[in-house]
Amino acid sequence: MQDISYRLDNHLYLNLTNRCTNACVFCVRYKAREFQGKYRLWLESEPTFEEIMKAINDPCQYTEIVFCGYGEPLIRLETVKQVAAAIKKAGPTRVRVDTNGHANLFYDRNILPELKGLVDFVSVSLNAQNSEVYDSICNSFFGRAAYAAVIDFIKEAKKYIPLVEATVVGLPQMINIDEAKKIADELGVPFRVRPYYEDEYVG
Ligand code: SF4
Structure with missing residues (x-):
């Protein structure tokens, strides 16, 4: 299930x-098999469009529909686009993508x-104030190239998506949150600190 x-x-x-x-x-x-102790977010198979x-x-029963995880939703870009188009066709429900910005x-x-007109809001996990910290806490498959790509992704997203925000996890022992906020300010996007929970998804 x-x-x-x-x-x-x-x-x-x-x-x-x-x-x-x-x-x-x-x-x-890597910690919890279930989200909030009840949602089985580890997938046996990735769901189809249908x-x-x-x-x-x-879709109209919700104010917002969010593509998120356990995982990076834009790895399934074509499905995101297909589903977002169907939501948009149905009515005014806001479409959001929570992403690591690596797409x-x-x-x-x-x-x-490709997301223009389909996605209203992109929330990008900036996660750090510089590439060294990002690399040390995110262990990206792209190594040191990842942080610059996230910054570029935010800049590009602003051109096509009505609302773009940058976020970090509330872990001040790992992340300089004030410095990260300065980066978001320089990029001209709202900044949000995501709560850190020991047993909940924070991607
Ligand atoms: S928290 Fe990090 S590893 Fe987990 S889904 Fe989000 S970006 Fe990926």
């Missing part, structure tokens, strides 16, 4: 993949124009 979606208040979260191009030290995928739409049912590295092209 697996959960490809879960509801929190009026928001529906979609779990498309467990794959990720980071291995963050704070990622709950399975995702069935899980959503009527342009992963695909070796700028994928952000």
Whole structure:
């Protein structure tokens, strides 16, 4: 059994993949088999478009539908685009993507124009104030190239997506949160500190 979606208040979260191009030290995928003790987010198989739409049912019952994890949703870019288009066709529900910002590295092209008109809000995990700290806590498959790619992803996202934010996890012992906020300020995007939970997904 697996959960490809879960509801929190009026928001529906979609779990498309467990794959990720980071291995963050704070990622709950390595700690908890279940989210909030009840959602089985480790997938036996990645859901199809049809399975995702069935899980959503009527998109208009939610104020927001979020592509997130256990994993990096843009690894399934074509499915994200297909589902987002169906949500947009159904009505005004906001579409958000929570991402590590590696997609342009992963695909070796700028994928952000492809999300224009489909995604309203991109929340990018900046995660650190510089590439050294990022590398030490995110263990990216892309090594030292990852942090610069995240910065570039945020800059590109601003051109195509109405709302873009940068976030870090609330771990001041690992991350200089004030310095990270300065980076977000320089990029001209809102900054948010994500709560750190010992046993919850924080990607
Ligand atoms: S926290 Fe997010 S970006 Fe980091 S390894 Fe987990 S899913 Fe990937």
